[in-house]
Structures are given as C-alpha cells and as structure tokens.
Amino acid sequence: MFSTGKIALYVTLFIVCISLIEACVLTRRQRDSATPFDWYEVWISLADVAGRKLLALLPLSLATPVFALVWDHRIFTGTLNSALMVFLLFIGQEFCYYWYHRASHRIRFFWATHAVHHSPNQLTLSSAYRLGVTGKLTGSAIFFAPLVWLGVRPEIVLATLSFNLLYQFWLHNTWTPKLGWFEYVFNTPSAHRVHHASNVDYLDANFGGVLVIFDRLFGTYVEERADEPCRYGLTTPTRSRNPLVVEFEHWVSLARDVASAGSVWTAICYVILPPGWRADGVDETTAALRLKNSAACRTVQVKPGR
Incomplete structure (x- = not known):
C-alpha cells in the first residue's frame, strides 16, 4: 500500500513532468514570437513547490490545532457511506473554497501568500503549482473548519481540498x-x-x-472576451527572477506599511482591507482601479469642443 505522502509525491512529480512537456512545446511554438517562452517562470514555480515540500516536513501548519479544536466540538459525526453524502461534501467543500479564494484576493494578509500564485507573467501549467511557501502559516484552514464542525474528519477535508486543487492544474493554460x-x-x-x-x-x-456556480450566484463570474485579451501577472508586475523576492515581496511591503501606519487601527486596516488600500486615500484597490478606468473611458468618449 502507498502512504498518503508517497501518493502526494507521485502526483507532484506527474504534474511537474506534464508542465515541463508543455514548456518544451511552447518554447518551440514561440521561438520566433515577439513574446518567447520564459523558462525563468518555470524555475520559480519549481523552487516554490520544492520549498513547500521541505516545509511540509516541519510541524508549522495552523490547520492541525484549528481542526483538532473544531473536531472536538463537532455537532455531528458524518460518514461517507452514500453517493449523496459524497455529493454534499463536494458542494460544501466547493462553497468553502470559494470564500477562501475570494478572501485571498480581498484581505491583504491572505493576499501576501496568494499573490505568489498570480505573479507569473505568462500562464502555463507550471503556474498551477506556484502557491506560496507561507500558505501553511496564515491559518487559511479556518475557511474549511465548518466542514469539520459538521462532522467531516479533518483528513477527509484536506484530501477533498487536494482533489479540488488537482482538478485546477489543467486550467492554467492559454491553448x-x-x-x-x-x-x-x-x-x-x-x-x-x-x-x-x-x-x-x-x-x-x-x-x-x-x-463556477457560486461565482454566478454571488456575482463574481466574468466571461473571457475576444475584444479584451488577458494580460497575465499582477497589476504591478513582478519582474524579479529571484524566488525569494517573489515569495516574500508582498509580506515585506505589508510589514513596511504596518510599521509606518502611525496608529493601531491603521495598521489593522493594512492587514485586513483589500490589497492596494492606502491610509492616504490614494488607493489601488480593484474598486479604485475600476473607477479610474471608467473615468478614463468617459474622458476618451467626450468629443473635442463639447
């Protein structure tokens, strides 16, 4: 019998191999392109997955004590003994994942880790496993704790999350x-x-x-448009080829803002408000960027002399 650790290792090796095959194919296809394939993006992703595998050997995860506490106070003890129970677990996990993922974009503390996943300036299969080495330290397990409270064993919750992430591997491509x-x-x-x-x-x-049903339900679904080609990466692109810079630049900027906040409340706001929020009002949040973009579009549409 294979242990859970060995299965995870084999799956990781498999997806890395597939991503390298894709990288080789794209290198040939884009050889004469204006935007040739960037292998440094692949190397940074490989460094990220290697770092996370090494950190997994250390007892640093906040999930273990959080899940243990919630499990001790669970209201049911569930068993996956029917297709209906499996389906309900899938839907419940997907619901929790939606809010975890949304919070990772809307709360700067979680974004400091999640930004690493969005840092590639090209979207390839290797982007899928660039997840940020600090993920286990941020306590994001709280978003999945309700499932444990309802009686799903912690290891089942984590296994279901792993299958969710594995599904998402193939989503990271442009072809x-x-x-x-x-x-x-x-x-x-x-x-x-x-x-x-x-x-x-x-x-x-x-x-x-x-x-995408919860995106459609909560108004966050946006369709890809032919007239608006995707530009990948962050709104302020990461240009560094140093994996340490990529991993920690957002934590460093967050620490710098907190240190210079001037008050406890402002410091808290930097941690819990969306990335781009500024105490001086010069925001670069998604809402602020959309207002600026809308104003610019209205300006362009105004005819001279009117």
Missing part, C-alpha cells in the same frame, strides 16, 4: 478554447484565464475551484 455548455457549470481554462488576468475588467473574478 484550451472555450468549452461550450461546460462553461456554465464548471471552472474551465477560459474562466481561469480571466481569474489570472490583470486587466481591470477581469480583476477579482471567477473564484471557484471545480465549479
């Missing part, structure tokens, strides 16, 4: 077209290209893991 009716229910490469885009119209959209 899969739209998939017709599949787009209405499931997360697809087209929907996920929007999620990774830094275009103002595409920011903070499509947070689902396997499904």
Whole structure:
C-alpha cells in the first residue's frame, strides 16, 4: 500500500513532468514570437513547490490545532457511506473554497501568500503549482473548519481540498478554447484565464475551484472576451527572477506599511482591507482601479469642443 505522502509525491512529480512537456512545446511554438517562452517562470514555480515540500516536513501548519479544536466540538459525526453524502461534501467543500479564494484576493494578509500564485507573467501549467511557501502559516484552514464542525474528519477535508486543487492544474493554460455548455457549470481554462488576468475588467473574478456556480450566484463570474485579451501577472508586475523576492515581496511591503501606519487601527486596516488600500486615500484597490478606468473611458468618449 502507498502512504498518503508517497501518493502526494507521485502526483507532484506527474504534474511537474506534464508542465515541463508543455514548456518544451511552447518554447518551440514561440521561438520566433515577439513574446518567447520564459523558462525563468518555470524555475520559480519549481523552487516554490520544492520549498513547500521541505516545509511540509516541519510541524508549522495552523490547520492541525484549528481542526483538532473544531473536531472536538463537532455537532455531528458524518460518514461517507452514500453517493449523496459524497455529493454534499463536494458542494460544501466547493462553497468553502470559494470564500477562501475570494478572501485571498480581498484581505491583504491572505493576499501576501496568494499573490505568489498570480505573479507569473505568462500562464502555463507550471503556474498551477506556484502557491506560496507561507500558505501553511496564515491559518487559511479556518475557511474549511465548518466542514469539520459538521462532522467531516479533518483528513477527509484536506484530501477533498487536494482533489479540488488537482482538478485546477489543467486550467492554467492559454491553448484550451472555450468549452461550450461546460462553461456554465464548471471552472474551465477560459474562466481561469480571466481569474489570472490583470486587466481591470477581469480583476477579482471567477473564484471557484471545480465549479463556477457560486461565482454566478454571488456575482463574481466574468466571461473571457475576444475584444479584451488577458494580460497575465499582477497589476504591478513582478519582474524579479529571484524566488525569494517573489515569495516574500508582498509580506515585506505589508510589514513596511504596518510599521509606518502611525496608529493601531491603521495598521489593522493594512492587514485586513483589500490589497492596494492606502491610509492616504490614494488607493489601488480593484474598486479604485475600476473607477479610474471608467473615468478614463468617459474622458476618451467626450468629443473635442463639447
């Protein structure tokens, strides 16, 4: 029998191999392109996954004590003994994942880790496993604790999350077209290209893991448009080829803002408000960027002399 650790290792090796095959193919296809394939993006992703595997050997995760506490106070003890129970677990996990992912974009403390995943300036399969080495330290497990409280064993919750993330591996590419009716229910490469885009119209959209039904329900679904090609990366692109800079630049900027906040409340705001929020009012949040973009569009549309 394979242990859980060995299975995880083999799966990781498999997806890394597939991503390297894609990288080789794209290198040949884009050899004479104006934007040739950037192998440094792949190396940074490989450094990230290696760092996370090493950190996994240390007892640093906040999930263990959080889940243990919630499990001790669970209101039921569930068993996956029917298709209905498996389906309910899937939907519940997807719901929790949606809010975890949305919070990772809307709360700067969580964004400091999640920004690493959005830092590639090209979208490839290797982008899928660049997740940020500080993820286990941020306490994001709280978003999945309700499932444990309802009686799902912590290891089952984590295993289900792993399957969710594994599904998302294939979403990170630019060569899969739209998939017709599949787009209405499931997360697809087209929907996920929007999620990774830094275009103002595409920011903070499509947070689902396997499904897009909660995005449609809560108004965060945005369709990829032919007239608005996706630009990948962050709104302020990461140009460094140093993995340490990529991993920690957002934590450093957050610490700098907190240190210079001037008051406890302002410091707290820097931690819990959306990335881009500024105490001086010169915001670069998604809402502020959209207002600026809307104003610029109105200015362009005004004819001279009017």
